[in-house]
Amino acid sequence: MNKSLIFGLSCLALSACDQATDSSKTESINQAAKLETSAPAQPTTTVESSNRAGRVIFELHCAGCHDPGPAHAATKQLALVRGEDKAVIMQRKDLTADYIKYIVRDGLLEMPPFRPTDINNAELDNLATYIVEGAKAHTPEETK
Amino acid sequence: MTKPLPQGISLGQFNAAIAEIKQVVGKDYVFLDDITELRSYRDAYNTTNDADFAPSAAVAPKTVEQIQKILAIVNDYKIPIWTISTGKNFAYGGPAPRKAGYVVLDLKLMNKIIEVNEKHGYAIVEPGVSYYDLYNFLQEKGIKLWIDCAAPAWGGFVGNTSDHGAGYTPYGDHLLMQCGMQVVLADGTVVETGMDTSANSKTGALYKYGQGAAIDGLFTQSNFGVITRMGIWLMPEPPGFTPFMITLENERDLETVTDLTLPLRLNQVIHNAPMTVDLLWEAAMSVSKRQYYTGTGPMPESNRQKMAKDLDLGIWNYYAAVYGPAPMMKNNMEIIRDTFSTIPGAKFHFDKTRKGDPGWDYRVKLMQGIPNMTEFSLLNWVGGGGHINFSPISAADGKASMTQYQMIRKRAHEYNFDYIGEFLIGWRDQHHIFMLMFDRMNAEEKKRAHELFAVLVDDAAALGYGEYRTHLSFMDQIANSYSWNDNALWDTHHALKDELDPNGILSPGKMGIWPKHLRGKS
Helix, strand or coil, X not given: CCHHHHHHHHHHHHHHHHCCCCHHHCCCHHHCCCCCCXXXXXXXXXXXXXXXXXXXXXXXXXXXXXXXXXXXXXXXXXXXXXXXXXXXXXXXXXXXXXHHHHHXXXXXXXXXXXXXXXXXXXXXXXXXXXXXXXXXXXXXXXXX | CCCCCCCCCCHHHHHHHHHHXXXXXXXXXXXXXXXXXXXXXXXXXXXXXXXXXCXXXXXXXXXXXXXXXXXXXXXXXXXXXXXXXXXXXXXXXXXXXXCCCCEEEECCCCCCEEEEECCXXXXXXXXXXXXXXXXXXXXXXXXXXXXXXXXXXXXXXXXXXXXXXXXXXXXXXXXXXXXXXXXXXXXXXXXXXXXXXXXXXXXXCCCCCCCCCCCHHHXXXXXXXXXXXXXXXXXXXXXXXXXXXXXXXXXXXXXXXXXXXXHHHHCCCCCCCCEEEEHHHHHCCCCCHHHCCCCCCCCCHHHHHHHHHHHCCCCEEEEEXXXXXHHHHXXXXXXXXXXXXXXXXXXXXXXXXXXXXXXXXXXXXXXXXXXXXXXXXXXXXXXXXXXXXXXXXXXXXXXXXXXXXHHHHHHHHHCCCCCCEEEEECCCEEEEEEEEEEECCCHXXXXXXXXXXXXXHHHXXXXXCCECXXXXXXXXXXXXXXXXXXXXXXXXXXXXXXXXXXXXXXXXXXXXXXXXXXXXXX
């Protein structure tokens, strides 16, 4: 590896750090810059411009517990206490956007709250819409 | 509801400081609403009251320069701040501060992956980078490096490492695998540790020590500075990986399996930290308590036995893995089989027969650094989600394992809780994690959990065991147990605190380290 390149980019990272309030010079971590596999990563960040799609937020923060299947803690518990038809939130037609937003910020039983730095308000709107719309589009197995 | 304020600070002073901080980070990155914003900064799983840990505000800087300016302001006003990284330190307090009224310095938006070096196997990351973030980045770029993540993987490198967290690959001792850090001191000075002391440094993430005192550890589990970036070593993807589980039938097998493990670990026949996991922890990955027992108190033995049989689990379930080229794994697995097959009833399990079992699948993922959240199923055991971890260290020694296990189990049952635990054998030590689960909506249960925890700290200390990490509520009690030679260690911490942070603004009380004006008053 070209070590001078490491140093050069390391300096770049520092200066980028100083300039990070200029959102045009930054980009989402989910859209990280192209990278040679043995080269340093370009600095990436989510700052003012962060307005990640509902799907991106869901996969990053929700899917780990709410995807279908027994490896997912929330799905499993909802199946047990609310019934199989209420287990997978992406398939539930009874959840409103306002309810989802409230639970995300406040937590519920096993689920801790999510901070505005995890999911900002614009992204929370995207997430709630994604879940509500996704559920609307879901067709239960037996009716397929 | 009255606005929680920092001790000794008037609302006028607080508002003036906040107005200045807004000038630095912008109003959108200062969170003040106690209901719609700051409830997300509370510790949802505490054993006392939310109000005990309610912050007055949270501030989310994006650059080192902004942190320097914030520190200058809070030094002027003598307002305490509480630094968090990804804020997922659940079971130990989550994002919440040690005391009500602190301002949370939330570094989640400092989430740059500054460098990934595949050849030399490291990354340099900011505090907001989560395990998922770096894993996704490596996958997306096809970089053949593994991360080592905590079990619920929404946390991050800087926070977990600086809280001395552990993982499950051969790189599981996180602080051992840390190399170089950047820290902002209370007076705004930016320090880079190790080799990053000169403008020409090219080895900051390669060699830990530089010249002079190796000070990285001073900034972990402490409040002497704000870590703003960290070098972490990443394991190259090995040519092969063989995870295995051994189910053990008897309680006493804990002693034997621990003693048999130590030489294999010291000689690196087993490459990662083996875990001996109790029945309930394992079962909780697949079922909830109510499916086997609807009474109160700990699950009776007959129900435990039925559940173990149904789920093909042991009273103890031992997980580990070997890594490397096929011939090397074959040799090591032969030694491992010969060693553990001496335990009557020990049964080996592999991917071929176990795949699809959530307990097996998530351990296999963890042992190769694939982030997941399955371990959160533990919170379903009784429902209600409350949990704090009691985490004493012992020698990797069978008798010590049994002593700790019996002590904690007896106390847990006395207080009407299940024993749910695991042992993780590091290099020579053993972390014992007792997961104290309670319904966070049940005030009586919370109180009982709190009392049990306090008793366990004293019981462990009496036997010479200290904890490696703890919840906000018990930091002082545990600090007091590290009292050898008339509290010489804590006097040293406090001498450093007074020198590096004379106004006591940085995370007062973190791990029982208090600034002079608050010492002895908590």
